[in-house]
Amino acid sequence: MVLVFVEGVDGAVDDVTAQALTFARRYAANEPLEAVVVGAGGREAAPALGAEGVATVHVAEHEALDAYAPLAWARCVAEVIERRSPGAVIGAGSDRGSEVLAHLAALGDLPLAANCVSAQAGDPATVTRLRWGGSLLEEARVHGAVKLLTVAPHTVAIEDATGVEATVETFTPVLSDADLVVRVCERIAAGGVGMSLAEAPVVVSGGRGVGSAEGFGPLEELADLLGGVVGCSRAVTSAGWRPHTDQVGQTGTKVAPDLYIACGISGATQHMAGCKASKRILAINKDPEAPMLASADYAVIGDVGEIIRAIVAELRRTRGA
Amino acid sequence: MNVLVCVKRVPLTGGRMVLRDDQRALETRHLGFTISPHEECGVEEAVRIAEAHGAATTVLTLGPPEAEEQLRDAMAIGIDRSILLETDGEDWDPDSTAAALVDAIEAERAAGRDPDLIVLGNESADAGNYQVGARVAHALSRPCVNGVKGLTIDEGQVRCEREVAGGRDVYVVPLPAVVTVLEGINLPRYPSVPAKLRAQRKPVERSTPQRGQARVELVRLVVPEGQGRQAEILGSGADAAPAVVEVLRQIGVA
Numbered sequence: 001m002v003l004v005f006v007e008g009v010d011g012a013v014d015d016v017t018a019q020a021l022t023f024a025r026r027y028a029a030n031e032p033l034e035a036v037v038v039g040a041g042g043r044e045a046a047p048a049l050g051a052e053g054v055a056t057v058h059v060a061e062h063e064a065l066d067a068y069a070p071l072a073w074a075r076c077v078a079e080v081i082e083r084r085s086p087g088a089v090i091g092a093g094s095d096r097g098s099e100v101l102a103h104l105a106a107l108g109d110l111p112l113a114a115n116c117v118s119a120q121a122g123d124p125a126t127v128t129r130l131r132w133g134g135s136l137l138e139e140a141r142v143h144g145a146v147k148l149l150t151v152a153p154h155t156v157a158i159e160d161a162t163g164v165e166a167t168v169e170t171f172t173p174v175l176s177d178a179d180l181v182v183r184v185c186e187r188i189a190a191g192g193v194g195m196s197l198a199e200a201p202v203v204v205s206g207g208r209g210v211g212s213a214e215g216f217g218p219l220e221e222l223a224d225l226l227g228g229v230v231g232c233s234r235a236v237t238s239a240g241w242r243p244h245t246d247q248v249g250q251t252g253t254k255v256a257p258d259l260y261i262a263c264g265i266s267g268a269t270q271h272m273a274g275c276k277a278s279k280r281i282l283a284i285n286k287d288p289e290a291p292m293l294a295s296a297d298y299a300v301i302g303d304v305g306e307i308i309r310a311i312v313a314e315l316r317r318t319r320g321a
Numbered sequence: 322m323n324v325l326v327c328v329k330r331v332p333l334t335g336g337r338m339v340l341r342d343d344q345r346a347l348e349t350r351h352l353g354f355t356i357s358p359h360e361e362c363g364v365e366e367a368v369r370i371a372e373a374h375g376a377a378t379t380v381l382t383l384g385p386p387e388a389e390e391q392l393r394d395a396m397a398i399g400i401d402r403s404i405l406l407e408t409d410g411e412d413w414d415p416d417s418t419a420a421a422l423v424d425a426i427e428a429e430r431a432a433g434r435d436p437d438l439i440v441l442g443n444e445s446a447d448a449g450n451y452q453v454g455a456r457v458a459h460a461l462s463r464p465c466v467n468g469v470k471g472l473t474i475d476e477g478q479v480r481c482e483r484e485v486a487g488g489r490d491v492y493v494v495p496l497p498a499v500v501t502v503l504e505g506i507n508l509p510r511y512p513s514v515p516a517k518l519r520a521q522r523k524p525v526e527r528s529t530p531q532r533g534q535a536r537v538e539l540v541r542l543v544v545p546e547g548q549g550r551q552a553e554i555l556g557s558g559a560d561a562a563p564a565v566v567e568v569l570r571q572i573g574v575a
Binding site: 185 | 508538
């Protein structure tokens with residue numbers, strides 16, 4: 001049996017969860033699939049999970065589970081492992097999925113392979129997982145009676161499942177005070193400040209080649225004209241030219257816009273891990289040998305400021321005409 | 322108060338991943354090295370806590386003898402002392418890494434330097450195992466807050482903020498505690514030349530831990546195929562603007 005940790009289902013199964021369920025069905029092959037959902041809404045999730053081929057949904061219900069508490073969540077999954085002895089527990093490699101499975105690994109002294117893109121059950125299981133935010137792949141063997149795997153988001157194509165009628169099994173986990181020490185006690189709402197980097201259809205991104213904080217002026221102007229936002233590389237953030245919230249890359253925001261305009265960005269793997277999902281990439285760089293050009297669809301060679309100002313002027317001219 | 326920050330030495334990979342012939346590691350002969358980005362911010366955060374609250378600070382790493390370079394970098398930022406758990410240079414699996422860190426922290430406790438706050442990166446830049454912090458916290462029976470982007474210490478507690486869709490979640494936990502931080506929690510300072518010189522005189526304690534059996538066992542590394550993009554050169558300098566605008570129209574963003 002393969003157990004899937006599901007963060008929560010609000011009506012429909014979200015993409016990242018559907019990807020993890022697709023991964024789990026392939027891994028399970030002919031073995032049954034079960035799921036564990038923690039807290040409110042678990043019972044309501046059963047039909048959507050049944051449609052994904054989940055035969056049994058274990059729902060942890062406890063008054064202390066109204067606010068997210070990673071260790072308590074892991075404790076709930078551990079109880080199901082104890083009762084049902086799955087060969088593997090699979091979760092989405094989201095922030096919370098990664099965190100709950102890490103705590104579960106620590107609690108149960110279990111092996112955890114994070115950010116898998118494919119896997120084959122067996123003893124040992126074989127997995128392919130992401131390193132360097134996806135710039136490198138690792139093939140590994142996972143040893144242990146219960147193997148924990150997280151699924152790298154947006155690496156698995158969602159497949160349709162043969163739906164079943166899911167059975168709901170509710171249980172009340174035994175939670176100690178220590179399980180609830182780390183618990184969300186307050187939510188600060190984000191200030192509504194325009195379009196987010198992750199959602200923008202166009203990202204005009206600048207690197208060291210922009211030259212200074214002031215050098216981003218023309219990039220701002222172009223982004224405004226195209227209904228997009230400005231991004232930047234890690235070198236720019238480290239220099240203090242832009243805030244970290246603008247940073248695209250492995251340790252910044254991962255973006256997938258219709259168009260990514262990379263201005264004066266060399267194309268280090270750290271940066272490409274955050275922008276390679278873009279539908280199109282236009283590179284503007286004075287160095288025709290920059291690695292960015294090997295990952296771009298279009299390129300313009302020359303001074304970033306001069307080229308961007310010319311594009312802005314051309315857009316204004318043709319729109320005015 | 323004692324603050325201990327764990328860091329990992331990782332190569333500066335530049336634009337291309339090149340593997341060693343045995344396909345078990347990157348070819349790093351021509352690469353520089355750095356502290357993994359999240360942990361670089363962890364070092365800065367530890368120094369800021371020390372500046373605000375007068376803490377004694379220690380940086381701990383598991384790595385090859387050359388990782389002394391990253392310990393010196395951390396001490397140039399302002400960390401007081403360092404511990405190097407020497408390996409033969411191979412990357413350790415997360416179970417063995419956590420076990421070695423826990424042993425070193427237990428030794429600190431025995432020496433009267435029990436860390437009130439242990440800071441790690443949320444995940445390393447290279448291996449990205451996302452679990453060492455949780456394993457260390459569990460072994461020490463301490464609370465663990467992951468993915469921290471804002472941190473304040475107040476009266477024996479640590480208040481942590483974590484970004485989530487729509488805002489920030491707040492956690493308040495008692496010390497001693499473990500936190501794993503994300504880049505962006507602060508902007509690390511550049512060390513001054515005098516600070517770099519002072520760091521050369523700060524202590525590095527060394528020991529050689531034993532590696533356990535890896536349960537996630539590396540078989541080989543593979544450089545993923547590129548997306549087969551072949552950049553079409555639209556021109557040079559300002560003269561390229563009309564061609565660029567034409568492309569913007571074609572793809573429907575102009």
